[in-house]
Amino acid sequence: MASWPVAVFAMMMAATPLQAQHTSGHAGPVSALAVGPDRLVSGGFDGRAIQWDADGATARRIVRFHDGNVTAVAILSDGFVSAGQDGRVAVWRDGADTPVIQTAAATSPVSVLAVGEAQIFAGFFDGWVLRLDRASLTHTTAPAHTGRVSGLSVLPDGDLVSVGADLRLIRWDPKGQPVLRADLPDLPNAMALAGDALAVTFADGALRMFAPDGTELPDRFLSDRPLVAVAGSADHVAAAAIDGTVWLLDLPSLTTRAQITASDGPVWALALSDDALFSAGADGAIRRLSLDDGAPMGAPATALAAAPDDGSRGAEVYRACAVCHALTPDDHDRAGPSLHGIFGRPVASADGYAYSDALRAMEIVWTPETVGALFSVGPDAYTPGSRMPDQRVTDPADRAALLDYIARHGG
Amino acid sequence: MARMKFLCDADRCIECNACVTACKNEHEVPWGINRRRVVTLDDGLPGERSVSMACMHCTDAPCASVCPVSCFYTTDDAVVLHNKDTCIGCGYCSYACPFGAPQYPQTANFGTRGKMDKCTYCSGGPEPDMTQAEYVKYGSNRLAEGKLPLCAEMCSTKALLAGDGDIIAEIYRERVVTRGYGSGAWGWRTAYGETLTV
Numbered sequence: 001m002a003s004w005p006v007a008v009f010a011m012m013m014a015a016t017p018l019q020a021q022h023t024s025g026h027a028g029p030v031s032a033l034a035v036g037p038d039r040l041v042s043g044g045f046d047g048r049a050i051q052w053d054a055d056g057a058t059a060r061r062i063v064r065f066h067d068g069n070v071t072a073v074a075i076l077s078d079g080f081v082s083a084g085q086d087g088r089v090a091v092w093r094d095g096a097d098t099p100v101i102q103t104a105a106a107t108s109p110v111s112v113l114a115v116g117e118a119q120i121f122a123g124f125f126d127g128w129v130l131r132l133d134r135a136s137l138t139h140t141t142a143p144a145h146t147g148r149v150s151g152l153s154v155l156p157d158g159d160l161v162s163v164g165a166d167l168r169l170i171r172w173d174p175k176g177q178p179v180l181r182a183d184l185p186d187l188p189n190a191m192a193l194a195g196d197a198l199a200v201t202f203a204d205g206a207l208r209m210f211a212p213d214g215t216e217l218p219d220r221f222l223s224d225r226p227l228v229a230v231a232g233s234a235d236h237v238a239a240a241a242i243d244g245t246v247w248l249l250d251l252p253s254l255t256t257r258a259q260i261t262a263s264d265g266p267v268w269a270l271a272l273s274d275d276a277l278f279s280a281g282a283d284g285a286i287r288r289l290s291l292d293d294g295a296p297m298g299a300p301a302t303a304l305a306a307a308p309d310d311g312s313r314g315a316e317v318y319r320a321c322a323v324c325h326a327l328t329p330d331d332h333d334r335a336g337p338s339l340h341g342i343f344g345r346p347v348a349s350a351d352g353y354a355y356s357d358a359l360r361a362m363e364i365v366w367t368p369e370t371v372g373a374l375f376s377v378g379p380d381a382y383t384p385g386s387r388m389p390d391q392r393v394t395d396p397a398d399r400a401a402l403l404d405y406i407a408r409h410g411g
Numbered sequence: 412m413a414r415m416k417f418l419c420d421a422d423r424c425i426e427c428n429a430c431v432t433a434c435k436n437e438h439e440v441p442w443g444i445n446r447r448r449v450v451t452l453d454d455g456l457p458g459e460r461s462v463s464m465a466c467m468h469c470t471d472a473p474c475a476s477v478c479p480v481s482c483f484y485t486t487d488d489a490v491v492l493h494n495k496d497t498c499i500g501c502g503y504c505s506y507a508c509p510f511g512a513p514q515y516p517q518t519a520n521f522g523t524r525g526k527m528d529k530c531t532y533c534s535g536g537p538e539p540d541m542t543q544a545e546y547v548k549y550g551s552n553r554l555a556e557g558k559l560p561l562c563a564e565m566c567s568t569k570a571l572l573a574g575d576g577d578i579i580a581e582i583y584r585e586r587v588v589t590r591g592y593g594s595g596a597w598g599w600r601t602a603y604g605e606t607l608t609v
Contacts, residue, residue, distance in 0.1 A: 029479060029503075045479070045501070069501060085502070109502065125502065125515065148505065165511055167450075183452075189506050203509035226473055228506045242477050242507050266477045266503070282479065320480040320497045378496075389499035390526075391480075394538075 025050050025059050027333035028323060030280035033231075033269035034113075036075035040271065040278060041082075042286055043070030045323065046335050049082040049092075056278060056288050064354060065090055065099065067387060068335070074113040074120070081120055083110035089122045089130060091137075101137045103130065112190075114152035114160065118174070121160055123149025129162060131176060142176060151191025151230075153198055155212050163188040163200055169214055182214030194232025195251040199239075201227035207239045207247075209254070220254045222247050231270035231277070236291060238277050240267035246279050248294050258294025262287055307409070314405025317398050320391065327410045336388065340411045342366045347383075358385025368403045375399050413575035414489040415532055415554075417563070418583055419463045422594060423570035426451055426461040430562035430571050434465075437533070437561045438550025444514040446530040447562050463562070463571045465530035466491065466512035474504035474513065488554065489576075490532040495548050498526045532573070533560040 026044035034041045039060070040052040049070050051061040066084030074081040079093040079100075087106025090099035108126035115121075122130040127145040129152070132138075145164025153161045159179070160172040165187060171180040187203040197217055198210045203226040209217035222239055229240040236257070240246045244263040249256055265282030272278075276297060277289040288297040307322040309315045324336040330352060331338045337353035347364040348355035362383060364370055374382045375393040393399045426449050434440065434447045447465040468491045475483035475491065482497035483504075504527060505513040516525040535552030538545035545552060553561060563573035572579040587594050 071502075125505075147511070187509060187511055203507075203511075226507050226509055242473055266507070268503070268506075282477065320482070320499075323479040324499075391499065392496040394496055 025052070025062075025286065026280075026284045027326070027331070028284055028335055029268065029282045030284060030286060031069055031071050031268050032073040033271040033278050033280055033286070034073045034075045034080070035271040035273040035278060036077070037274075039075060039080070040273075040286075041073045041075060041080040042269070042280060043073040043082055043084070044284070045069045046333055047084075048333075049073055049080070051080055051092075052286075054273065055276070056286055061092075063090075063092060065102075067105070069109070072110050072113040072122070074115045076115060081113055081115065083113050083122050085109040087124065089113070089120070089132065089139075091120065091132070101132070103132070103139060111149050112152050114154050116154035116158055116160070118158070119160075121152050121154070123152045123162060123164075125149075127164060127166070129160075140176070144170060144172075150188040151200060153191050153193045155193075159212075161191070161198055161212070163191050169198075169200075169210060171212070171214065180214050182210070182216075184208075185216075189226065189228045190230045192230045192232035192237070194230075194237035195234055197252070199230050199232050199237045201230040201239045203227070205241070207237070207249070207254070209237075218254060220249065229267055229270045229279075229281075231272040233272040233274070236272055236277075238270045238272055238279075240270055240279060240281070242266040244281065246270065246277070246289070246294070248277055248289070248291070257291075258289075260289060260294040262289070310405075310408075312401060312405060313398065314401035314403075314408075317393060317402040318405050321402075324388075327406070329411065339406055342371070342410055343368060343407060356385060356387050359383055359387075368407070371406070372399050372403060375402070412487050412489075414577075415468065415574065416489075416576035416579060417465065417467055417532075417560075418572045418579050420570045420572065420583065420586065421460045421462050422586075422590070423568040424449070424461040424463055425568055425570070427567065429565045429567060430463045433561045433565040434530070437553075438531075440528070440550065441516060443516060444528050446512075446514065446528065463566075464510055464512075465562070466508075466532070467510050468530075468532055473507035473509070477503045477507040479503065484537075486534065488532075488534065490534050490554070492531055492534065492536055492549075493527065493529070494537050495526040495528075496537075500525050500527060502527075530560075533558070 026046050028045035030044045032043035038054050040056045043049045049063050050059050066086050068085035070084045072083040081091050083089045090102040093100050108124040110122050111125050112123040120132040125148045128141050129144040130141045144162050145166045147165030149164050151163040158174045163169050167184040169182040170178050173179050188200050191200045200208050205223040206219050206221045208219040223241045225241045225243045227239050227241050231238045238248050246260040246262045248258040262279045263283045267279050267281035269280045280286040324334050326338045329340045332353035337350045345366050347362050348360040378390045378392040379388040380390040428449050431447050449461050449463050451461040453459040472491045480497050482494045512529045514528045531549050533553035535545045536549035540555035541552050560573045563571045
């Protein structure tokens with residue numbers, strides 16, 4: 001672990017923030033980041049895609065379009081692309097309130113996006129790849145892998161490279177024909193262009209580099225925990241693990257410039273600009289880190305407020321609710337509305353949350369009995385058509401503890 | 412209490428897929444989901460190797476550390492299970508798992524992903540043992556019946572071993588001693604150099 005001293009040095013440097021750049025805009029885990037010359041775009045579990053200034057200091061646009069997690073984002077010169085758990089891909093242009101094109105919902109979520117000169121590409125969890133022509137806005141889909149498409153990168157010559165859970169790297173010509181296949185040594189989780197090579201992070205903790213012809217280049221085993229995110233630029237490559245560690249490496253040597261403990265939980269997304277590394281993940285904060293030493297550029301990011309833990313069984317059961325619901329008044333930015341004051345409230349009546357049509361058409365008043373019934377049979381049966389994932393609390397004692405907890409902490 | 416483990420002896424696996432079929436049948440695993448699969452490396456080339464893969468029931472399971480709703484738990488037998496009543500199908504665990512174990516239904520309500528499914532080590536879920544409710548969600552609970560996972564029971568070459576980690580480690584040790592140096596694990600040369608004589 002020769003890089004530890006660098007990390008320690010990086011933490012010491014954090015005492016002198018270069019610029020206040022705290023950007024905690026998502027009310028839930030952040031799943032995707034992309035940065036361009038004039039903008040940063042993030043996608044989150046709260047169902048929102050946020051366009052920021054390039055330094056991530058100011059949110060310029062927030063769109064809540066996808067049903068569920070926004071799993072991938074990509075930069076356009078005049079907008080951005082978002083894609084989500086609902087399988088939809090949406091292209092947003094500056095100044096337009098609605099997407100210039102949106103694809104239909106699919107049963108498989110989008111896992112990754114890539115943008116080329118002529119086409120936008122989306123990879124899906126079921127192994128298919130969508131190609132969207134940027135001029136005609138028409139699209140086609142075709143199978144590419146027999147498992148999750150983990151990474152897509154567009155090479156300078158316009159060819160697309162994909163890696164998938166079938167442990168294959170495939171290079172495709174602009175017409176969508178495979179021109180090269182290579183076996184991968186482990187399960188890939190993400191891919192980015194880094195210098196002249198393709199950087200791929202793997203579940204075995206390795207960052208492996210590949211030439212555009214599929215030849216394996218020198219690698220670095222960074223961790224014994226799975227690596228889940230990667231970002232690349234001409235001079236650097238960054239990788240992140242599920243324990244919140246981020247590595248910033250120099251190219252082409254892959255020497256460690258900084259090893260950063262970015263957060264306690266997983267870092268799901270990284271992005272590299274000319275002057276900063278952005279990282280984001282389970283705690284909902286977007287961190288801006290120096291390319292010199294990995295030091296945070298700005299005040300420590302504020303993570304999502306945790307639900308109060310009073311040591312009760314109800315607090316334990318509520319943990320499964322907290323990722324989508326706040327208990328504080330008017331905090332409707334998470335994937336679901338705040339549960340503050342829920343008892344006695346008609347269904348779909350909290351101001352500031354965009355409920356589904358299905359829920360708004362129902363006539364339920366939330367009481368301990370109706371909320372109990374919701375968790376007894378599950379939302380699929382009790383509130384069919386709503387966005388809430390089908391969760392049940394089958395143990396009556398646990399349901400009672402949950403209701404008691406919500407009543408005590410939800411006002 | 413025993414710590415239950417899987418071990419696949421790549422020197423013995425013949426890619427018959429009996430383990431995959433046994434699992435599908437025993438648990439009535441839905442179409443599109445394979446809790447267990449056989450991965451073949453260098454398929455068709457001299458030296459090809461096959462390994463039967465499923466959830467390996469990690470001691471420090473990465474899936475559990477990334478789950479936003481804390482649906483994973485470890486049993487007294489060291490089996491990693493999950494509660495489908497809590498799972499929201501977010502897919503984060505599929506990134507964390509080094510073995511590709513988490514599986515998702517191809518069709519689900521409202522465009523969402525549905526519940527994650529994975530190998531249960533033939534030990535059901537949080538529902539009461541050997542109940543219909545447990546079977547519908549997780550499949551059969553052979554451990555509660557005093558039996559080992561069917562995939563390993565069906566393995567004709569005994570490549571796939573399941574049971575108390577100490578016992579299967581001893582069985583494997585005997586095999587390695589009999590075969591000689593270098594047969595301990597596939598990938599010996601990958602780890603210690605292509606020029607190594609084994």
